[in-house]
Amino acid sequence: MSKLFRTAAILGVVALFGAGCAKQTAQPYAAPTAQAPEQSTDAVVGQTTPVPEAVVEYKDGTFNPATLRVLVGTKVTFVNKGTKAVWPASGMHPTHLICPGFDALKGLKSGETYSYVFSKPSECPFHNHLAAGEHGSIEVMSAE
Numbered sequence: 001m002s003k004l005f006r007t008a009a010i011l012g013v014v015a016l017f018g019a020g021c022a023k024q025t026a027q028p029y030a031a032p033t034a035q036a037p038e039q040s041t042d043a044v045v046g047q048t049t050p051v052p053e054a055v056v057e058y059k060d061g062t063f064n065p066a067t068l069r070v071l072v073g074t075k076v077t078f079v080n081k082g083t084k085a086v087w088p089a090s091g092m093h094p095t096h097l098i099c100p101g102f103d104a105l106k107g108l109k110s111g112e113t114y115s116y117v118f119s120k121p122s123e124c125p126f127h128n129h130l131a132a133g134e135h136g137s138i139e140v141m142s143a144e
């Protein structure tokens, strides 16, 4: 009798094990095939070539982004997306001489833009000349 019990027990284990195996072997077919993430060609190009243009949006007291890093030769355009006027200019207030030339020379109304091309490596803090407490910074890096 004990032999029969053992045989039954073994068959039971085999049946369970077998069921487990069947389930495991069935899974790969049911599982969705993993897709390799598609890499955008633009993203790859963006990593290796200079970004020619950048945009800083100003909205009612905030520059976005407030800090950015660009390569030499990049044209940065400030866009007033808010209702308050903004006068982007290089530090230091009020002389604006850290990055000479980087100065809108007037307040931009809502919807107006000001662009400046950064032609040499430098660290250019900027602010809103109409509210000098609103500021940001542009790091201009050499292309090499």
Ligand SMILES: [Cu+2]
Pocket (backbone or CB within 6 Å): 089, 092, 093, 094, 095, 096, 127, 128, 129, 130, 132
């Ligand atoms: Cu100023």
